[in-house]
Amino acid sequence: MGTRHVTCTEFLAELTDYLDGKANAATDAEICAHICVCAHCKVMLDTTRKTIQIYRDQEVYELSPSLRERLHNAIMSKCKRC
Numbered sequence: 013m014g015t016r017h018v019t020c021t022e023f024l025a026e027l028t029d030y031l032d033g034k035a036n037a038a039t040d041a042e043i044c045a046h047i048c049v050c051a052h053c054k055v056m057l058d059t060t061r062k063t064i065q066i067y068r069d070q071e072v073y074e075l076s077p078s079l080r081e082r083l084h085n086a087i088m089s090k091c092k093r094c
């Protein structure tokens with residue numbers, strides 16, 4: 013049972029779940045696999061992280077620093093394995 017390859021649109025939808033903490037292990041794997049083959053989405057992910065940081069600074073988006081760091085570490089460590 014290999015990792016399903018997702019389209020950029022599906023990646024975006026799954027990334028939203030990921031940021032909401034609703035993603036499961038399969039979604040994690042799909043996100044990882046996609047950013048390894050799609051430079052555009054990798055940049056987009058990086059931008060999303062920065063955006064979350066900006067929102068957090070403005071107290072618009074309630075994402076704790078520990079969760080943000082966990083998200084960053086989880087995604088980047090998984091991607092490096094690819």
Ligand SMILES: [Zn+2]
Pocket residue numbers: 019020023046050052053
């Ligand atoms: Zn993509």
